[in-house]
Amino acid sequence: EVQLVESGGGLVQPGGSLRLSCAASGFTFSDHYMDWVRQAPGKGLEWVGRVRNKANGYTTEYAASVKGRFTISRDDSKSSLYLQMNSLKTEDTAVYYCAKSYYATTAYFFDYWGQGTPVTVSS
Amino acid sequence: DIQLTQSPSFLSPSVGDRVTITCRASQGINSYLAWYQQKPGKAPKLLIYAASTLQSGVPSRFSGSGSGTEFTLTISSLQPEDFATYYCQQVRSYPITFGQGTRLEIK
Numbered sequence: 001e002v003q004l005v006e007s008g009g010g011l012v013q014p015g016g017s018l019r020l021s022c023a024a025s026g027f028t029f030s031d032h033y034m035d036w037v038r039q040a041p042g043k044g045l046e047w048v049g050r051v052r053n054k055a056n057g058y059t060t061e062y063a064a065s066v067k068g069r070f071t072i073s074r075d076d077s078k079s080s081l082y083l084q085m086n087s088l089k090t091e092d093t094a095v096y097y098c099a100k101s102y103y104a105t106t107a108y109f110f111d112y113w114g115q116g117t118p119v120t121v122s123s
Numbered sequence: 124d125i126q127l128t129q130s131p132s133f134l135s136p137s138v139g140d141r142v143t144i145t146c147r148a149s150q151g152i153n154s155y156l157a158w159y160q161q162k163p164g165k166a167p168k169l170l171i172y173a174a175s176t177l178q179s180g181v182p183s184r185f186s187g188s189g190s191g192t193e194f195t196l197t198i199s200s201l202q203p204e205d206f207a208t209y210y211c212q213q214v215r216s217y218p219i220t221f222g223q224g225t226r227l228e229i230k
Contacts, residue, residue, distance in 0.1 A: 044210065064218065
């Protein structure tokens with residue numbers, strides 16, 4: 001059974017940093033692209049970024065709203081995904097989900113999601 | 124960025140109704156579109172990918188169609204467990220974007 005379990009969320013002051021983790025199990029983690037998606041309170045879904053697999057050089061993509069402040073990384077030996085968030089702003093307040101990408105018809109869709117971890121940026 | 128516009132934003136159907144949700148893309152995305160269902164306090168769940176392919180385990184009353192810039196999600200006979208918010212998503216190009224959501228509430 002595929003499981004994605006996020007951790008590391010909490011309350012942080014504006015300008016602060018936080019590192020989120022996502023522990024994966026039930027699939028060959030190293031084979032898959034992984035993504036982060038967030039959802040502000042009462043709002044819709046916003047894609048944060050992606051890290052590709054080793055075969056694709058562990059390269060990353062980011063939303064413009066987080067580029068230069070957030071860094072996505074992975075440790076295939078631990079089947080874990082990370083989101084390092086720096087220079088946090090109040091508008092980064094959201095539930096953060098990790099998602100496993102599924103390759104189909106030359107594109108990647110999110111077939112499994114974690115339960116989410118809440119991040120609140122406030123003074 | 125590719126903008127996705129869902130309509131309607133809110134719907135209040137009855138159990139047994141046929142429901143159609145539309146997603147329009149600001150530029151052509153071929154069939155690089157997915158639909159997700161989200162219930163309050165839960166993570167989204169993949170329903171349809173590649174515009175019309177039903178994800179494993181998803182009931183056959185859900186179906187998707189479309190290509191290019193206009194897509195639809197249809198629920199053929201609404202069940203009580205289908206009251207949720209539905210999002211479309213494009214994966215044609217970065218940044219990956221979602222529609223604003225369509226909320227189904229019990230009439």
